Amino acid sequence: MFQPCYGCPVRGACHRPSYAWRVTSPVTTDLQPASWGRRILALLIDWLTCLAIVEGLVAAGVLASNPYSLATMALYVVEASLFTTLMGGSFGKLATRVRVVHHKDPSRPVQLIPAFVRSLLVVLVIPPLLTVDGRGLHDLAAGTRTVTIQ
Numbered sequence: 288m289f290q291p292c293y294g295c296p297v298r299g300a301c302h303r304p305s306y307a308w309r310v311t312s313p314v315t316t317d318l319q320p321a322s323w324g325r326r327i328l329a330l331l332i333d334w335l336t337c338l339a340i341v342e343g344l345v346a347a348g349v350l351a352s353n354p355y356s357l358a359t360m361a362l363y364v365v366e367a368s369l370f371t372t373l374m375g376g377s378f379g380k381l382a383t384r385v386r387v388v389h390h391k392d393p394s395r396p397v398q399l400i401p402a403f404v405r406s407l408l409v410v411l412v413i414p415p416l417l418t419v420d421g422r423g424l425h426d427l428a429a430g431t432r433t434v435t436i437q
Contacts, residue, residue, distance in 0.1 A: 318388065318393055318432075318434040318435075319434060319435050320421050320422075320432065320433065320434060320435070321385040321433045321434055321435045322435065325383045325385050325435060326385065326433060328379070328383050329376075329377065329379035329380045329382065329385050330379060330409070331379070332378065332379030332382055332383070333363055333366065333377050333378055333379035333380075334359070334363060334379075336366075336378055336379070337359050337362040337363045337366060338356070338359045340362060341353050341356075341358045341359045341362055344358075360410045363406065363409075363410060364403065364406045364407055364410055366378060367402070367405075367409065368399060368402040368403040368405075368406045369399075369402075371387050371397050371402040371405070371406070372396065372398065372399045372402045375387060375388065375396070375397070377406075380433075384435060384436050384437075385433060385434070385435055385436070386433070386434055386436055387405070387431050387433055387434075388431060388432060388434055389430060389431060389432075390422070390426070390430050390431055390432045391430070393434075397429070397431055401428075401429035401430055401431065402429065404425075404428055404429050405425045405426065405428065405429035405431060408424065408425035408428060408429075409425055413425050414426075
């Protein structure tokens with residue numbers, strides 16, 4: 288039932304269900320910041336996937352239209368928030384082997400509200416404003432960081 292947690296002080300003796308094994312597999316405690324290339328590729332994959340779904344819904348008559356890509360943005364926020372909460376990253380991040388983790392405790396899953404705030408700020412194009420340690424304002428607001436897994 289419990290997988291080893293490599294973010295806890297006592298290796299392999301975690302008291303909570305492990306999330307770290309999904310985030311850092313294979314076993315590593317050294318989480319490297321994701322490169323800009325991977326981050327941009329992940330966002331492009333997410334955006335094109337959401338756009339294809341929304342345009343498919345428009346073509347099927349489920350949605351009347353997609354003015355100013357608002358439906359695409361809304362779907363992206365929902366997709367990124369839910370996937371980040373449940374699996375550690377959006378569809379594009381999972382495909383590019385990038386994960387979103389808690390800044391202070393990578394073994395804990397990112398909760399839904401911080402994931403939602405983070406995704407909303409990405410849609411508002413806030414992330415390019417970086418801090419000294421390479422974390423965007425969206426990561427600072429959510430208390431997260433974006434890392435690469437091996």
